[in-house]
Amino acid sequence: MIEIDIEKENKAIAQEYKELLRISYQTLTAEDKKLIRKAFDVAVDAHKDQRRKSGEAYIFHPIAVAKIVASDIGLGATSIAAALMHDVVEDTPITVKDIEKMFNPKIAQLVEGLTKISLVQKDLNVSMQAENFRRMLLTLNDDVRVILIKIADRLHNMLTMDSMEDHKQVKLASETLYIYAPLAHRLGLYKIKNKLEDLGLKYTEPERYNSIVSKIRETKEEQDLYIKDISEVLQKALDEENVDYIIKGRPKSIYSINRKMLAQNVSFDEVYDKFALRIVYKSNPHDEKFLAWKIYSIVTDHYRPSPSRLRDWISSPKSTGYEALHITVMGPKGRWVEVQVRSERMDEIAEKGYAAHYKYKNGATEENGLDVWLNLLKEALENSEASAVDFVEDFKMNLYSKEIYIFTPKGEIKSLPKGATSLDFAFSIHSEIGIKTRGTRVNGKLVPLNYELKSGDQVEIITSPNQKPTINWLDYVTTSRAKNKIRNVLNENTKKIAEDGKELLTRKLKHLKVTLNEQSINELVNFFRLKTSLDLFYRVGVGSIDNQQLKDYAAQKSNTLINFFKNKIKRSHSTADEDIHKQVISSNYDMLVFGKTHDKLDYKLSSCCNPIPGDEVFGFVTINDGIKIHKKDCPNAISLQSNYAYRIMQAKWIDSTQQDFKATINIMGMDTLGLTNELTKVISNNMNVNIQSISLNGEAGIFKGQVSVIVPNITILKKLMDNIKKIDGIDKVTRVYKN
16 A cells, blocks of 8 residues: 655645746736635535545645636636636535635636536436536536636646546547537637647547657657757848747647548558747837748748638737647648648637637727627527437537538628538528528529638628428538537428418317327327327328328227238248348357457447457447447547447457458559559468459559458558558558548
């Protein structure tokens, strides 16, 4: 047992507290310090007998969360106090009312919001994690600071979860990538977002993470020299122009490098812009824009820019409040480098997001993009009738999507998520305009309602008082605001038609000597293979269930003997189908083992990532399709592990596997004489590999091919791919995960 030096530990706690006050972003008054001290004393006393899994005193966790809140997020004394006490109500006898008496209603409200989130995430009666997230996000209606403190809490948990069991690490990391990193992004906390993404990757895909980290370390010295060379050139030029600035060189995040490798299907060495330079300049508000473009001119005098990769977020700031010029230039040795140009004010907003935005607001009444987004979010949360998973997926799209900038006919600018349509734009102006939209003009031309907008488009909405949304409109929009409004209108219309349909059905059944009651409604729902009574009444109301169909129901109802035989025949068919289904699954019976006890269970291989023996995999228990096997780096893995953690099963391949598997590989290179013969020879010479199909073509000196092979496991496939890479002229060999 480890002996704890209490005196040493108390000194460390006191030191952490002093550090908390020292690093606070906002200026703390004597009253603020008194409030924080009181919260600190309450937290220390409440947690005095508790320890974390690592063995350290529990109080270090709330202090660390408070430090993130104070420094990285930049909130004030009220939030720091709430962060210090964020686990007090959940883990100790102290109640929210006690905190209100000791402090004030606002701190009590923040602590209550944080407690609700923790309880939601531990609530075993909630069937899906997505529902947890929806309920968590409802706390935004109370105070956005609840979510900001929760993000700080999640960051510290991610930084300190080495002592957790592997499956819990994967669950927390998946949740973090699924919702917390996008939230941090949307609230303008880019520094925290990068940390959360990197830590998420570290635990969901440790091999990829460690590989990139080691390669960054290997190339660090070379990268530092490269950044130094560019910095010296720019420093000299900026000094000559008397610009007051600092230059920071930084590598891109591990997560973003990994994303580029996957999106562009390239290796680490082929990712060119692995680092960025940031020029942060001092300026008064009046000269900010002028100085930014002056620095742009200086940079591009020395290094040639890529016109297609200029990003001007000073003229049109992101809705998070982010402002900067991003210039991608061709540096020495023919390598692309991103240069970010920001004023000190812009840099603070980029680092602190929400808090810095309000610091610089200076009492302005004009709504900022972040305020608009928060209001839209609250509206979506209150009105959403979608399933929890659909809601969270929509919500994520609006959190993480890139923005486009659209002009109204009067020249006002609106921001929308990339992929938004002209109908989305109508709903972004006002829901009543969206509902009455009859047509849209983009840049003076009439376009369909599902026309995908591009930055710079000018959009005019044509409305009609008689226009109503149809079910097809849900396919025409991408934003959750538009979807929710359309669903609400459709639901209202459906209910009205269903009410009329119920009356009509009562009269029609009366003629057929059938009474409309609970039993007959259930029979009708089953007879027409519908889901609910509302579906039934609606279909009668719109006329899709006619008199003849109702007569068929009445005739079937009166002949129970025929009904009995029909059901028997149905049952015999379904049993036969089940037997066939079981035979198909049973051929795969002993290839995987599940859980800690290595159980052998029936399963199916998922078609979204086509796992083969040797791949790192997990099992997912579906509702209707048994256990599905996914690769750990499957595109759907993060969503499944986050939303349905309770349905994830540990799985690994066993050595007794003898069945062959199909794998497809893409090959690219220079089209040289005899390359096809060399390629087929290499594949055929590999043991246990049969070519199922091969497609090769050459154009303008470039050779491209796709080969489907039958292999027993991942080891043979990797060996085959390595041998193909050795062929003279071959540039890239990659595996295709979806056939």
